[in-house]
Amino acid sequence: MMKKLLFTVLFIFLGMTYSIAQSDIKLGIHGGAPLGDADDISSFELGGDIAYIFDPIGILExxxxxxxxxxxGEDGYDDLQFIPVAASGRVSLPQLFFVGVDLGYAFGLDDNVDGGFYYRPQIGYNFFKFAILVSYSGITDDNYTLSSLNLGVELKL
Known part of the structure; x- marks a missing residue:
């Protein structure tokens, strides 16, 4: 069931990406230090994402x-994997800086974790088609909050 939902979301996302040619596709990768509940069971967080971004007004994406x-995982704990699906928004600031947030749901890929509310506030700096950013990401369920402080890079296609 989870795999069918994941493939359906991915298919819709890729379809939107190719149907509108006046958009930007952003590919990102980040790594970070686990915080909170994640710090007790994990040594490092690594992630990547792809976003279809459009600019409805000059400073908003x-x-x-x-x-x-x-x-x-560390100390006998297994790795935990998630697929975040979110709405992404950014506001451009002066001098090529930006602030943004991703909000959605992170689907757990492991048997012992279902997933939870996903949020990722961020701040970054644009270098033409390349950006560096600092973010705080969190996945919250009734029983836990897995979070991390991240450093990432992003490429605009």
Whole structure:
């Protein structure tokens, strides 16, 4: 059931990406230090995402995002993997800086974790088609909050 849902979301996302040629596709990768509940069971977080972004007004970018995130287990704990599906938004600031947030749901890929609310506030700096960013990501369920402080890079296609 989860695999069918994941493939359906991915198919819709890719279809939107190819149907509108006046958009930007952003590919990102980030790594970070686990915080909170994740710090007790994980040594490192690594993730990547792809976003279809459009610019409805000069300083605002919005669009869908899908990604992959893995918390690497330590002290006998297994790795935890998630597929975040989110709405992404950014506001451009002076001097090529931006602030943004991704909000959605992270689907758990492991038997012992279902998933939860996904959020990722961020701040970054644009270098033409390349950006660096700092973000705080979190996945919250009734029983836990897995979070990390991240450093990432992004490429606009």
């Amino acid at each position: 919005v669009g869908p995002l899908i990604g992959f995130s893995q918390f690497f």
